[in-house]
Amino acid sequence: MxxxxxxxxxxxxxxxxxxxxxxxxxxxxxxxxxxxxxxxxxxxxxxxxxxxxxxxxxxxxxxxxxxxxxxxxxxxxxxxxxxxxxxxxxxxxxxxxxxxxxTVARLVIEGWNSASIGHVERLGFRKVSDWMMAERGVGDSSPVPEGNGGQRVRGAERLRPAPGAEADPAFMSWQRSPLARAARGLFPPRGWRWRALEVDDLRESARASEFLTGRPGWAIGGVSNDTFEVRWVETSPDDAYDLARSLVDAASDHPVERLEAKLVDVDWLTQAFRRVGCKLSGLHVFERAINRPVE
Ligand SMILES: CC(C)(COP(=O)(O)OP(=O)(O)OC[C@H]1O[C@@H](n2cnc3c(N)ncnc32)[C@H](O)[C@@H]1OP(=O)(O)O)[C@@H](O)C(=O)NCCC(=O)NCCS
Structure with missing residues (x-):
């Protein structure tokens, strides 16, 4: 019943x-x-x-x-x-x-939650992308000697707020990248929710000074309570480690205790964040098409 x-x-x-x-x-x-x-x-x-x-x-x-x-x-x-x-x-x-x-419903489940995975698969959801939550302490609360180890990155590597005009090149670069492919074009705008990234998301982040640029790439990152949250990155395998270091550095410019990055699970990207002292845990985004009734 x-x-x-x-x-x-x-x-x-x-x-x-x-x-x-x-x-x-x-x-x-x-x-x-x-x-x-x-x-x-x-x-x-x-x-x-x-x-x-x-x-x-x-x-x-x-x-x-x-x-x-x-x-x-x-x-x-x-x-x-x-x-x-x-x-x-x-x-x-x-x-x-x-x-x-x-036309589509999505949700995220942590890797360990087999009851929930069983429940959504039964409902016809299928896994569309794998993500990693990368976390570490920042500043005084950082017990992690790896990564920046208290040293600031060199000036050239520092991230600075990007102007809105960089939204288009950053978006085009990302669209062609293995990161966008693995992400299926999705990103987590705020909290535990994922949707398609639009170039306007980068423009809007620029207006909030949360669209960051530097030699190793681009990122969206900003402060939420005691955490510096990284919501999107665009970089290359060669530059990923430098970008991760720069993000730890950017976080330590703020009065936050933690860095938290939701990263699409591409090995060279997640390893770069591991190298700067982040702990990683797996997340899966699931999706189900919502069909319209035939008229
Ligand atoms: C996940 C949760 C919401 C499932 O609720 P539920 O009402 O028991 O789920 P349903 O009865 O609708 O289950 C439907 C199907 O899901 C799968 N499923 C549900 N619980 C499962 C479990 N513990 N292990 C394996 N499969 C499970 C089964 O295929 C099940 O069908 P079956 O009972 O005929 O085998 C519930 O276990 C819960 O509240 N968990 C804690 C909170 C949580 O993890 N929420 C999801 C966060 S993303």
Whole structure:
């Protein structure tokens, strides 16, 4: 029998807090985003409820462009797993996105999460690209002697804000690169969400002084709370190590504790970040076409 589902409301806050308290060893990010998600007209959160109307499962979907939907935060209460609840929630969320013009739905899963991979493969998603999360401490909180080891990179290697006029050459260079091929043209604009990169994303980053350039390549990177987040890079196998060092250097210009880079999993790129002292962990982006009903 199908589960009872409905859009989440403010009244679900406490139940969802309980439900997501111990999702992962480090907790969960759902409540951190709750207010933003509830206010976002480009997305919806669906909950499955028990007979008392208490939330026992949830998922969220949002439109990242006019055709691209992003699924995240699928959670099912321990006692209700393996009964098809996540399957139903995500199916209904995709219907919501289809009604708003989505032709593709995507999501990301950490490499270790076989339950989630099984769940999305069952729903017809297929893996389209592999990514690595690269992380290390910066400045005083850096216990890592490798990489810059406290020394600044030479002036010529330093990254500086690129003007908007560099967006076109950087975009063209990336489009022809093995990095774009492996990424399937995707990048993570903010947080744990991926969509197609447009040249306007580079222009917009330039306006925010987050489009960076230097001899070894280009990057999009900026400060988010205590972290310097790298969201996109364009470089070559010969220059990747220098770019990684320059990004550690750029991060240490800010009062941040960590560098975090979401990198497409191309060996020479991820190895360069390993060489500058980053820890790497695998992520997979999955995709499913959303077909329009035949008229
Ligand atoms: C992943 C999760 C949402 C699945 O919820 P669920 O309601 O149990 O999933 P479903 O019952 O719809 O499962 C559908 C299919 O997914 C696969 N699947 C689900 N859980 C699985 C597991 N633990 N191991 C292997 N495959 C699994 C199976 O193919 C399953 O079909 P089957 O039961 O007929 O074999 C749930 O385990 C959960 O809340 N996990 C913690 C949060 C999480 O990891 N969320 C995803 C983050 S990306």
């Amino acid at each position: 199908p589960f009872l589902t409905r859009p989440a409301t403010e009244a679900d806050r406490a139940a969802i807090r309980d439900l997501t308290r111990h999702t992962f060893s480090w907790g969960d990010y759902v409540m951190r985003n709750w207010d933003e998600w509830m206010a976002d007209p480009a997305g919806t959160m669906l909950v499955a409820v028990d007979t008392e109307d208490i939330a026992i499962g949830l998922t969220r979907i949002s439109m990242l462009s006019s055709t691209e939907a992003w699924v995240q935060a699928t959670r099912v209460h321990q006692e209700h797993r393996r009964q098809g609840m996540a399957h139903q929630l995500v199916d209904e969320a995709i219907e919501w996105a289809r009604d708003r013009g989505a």
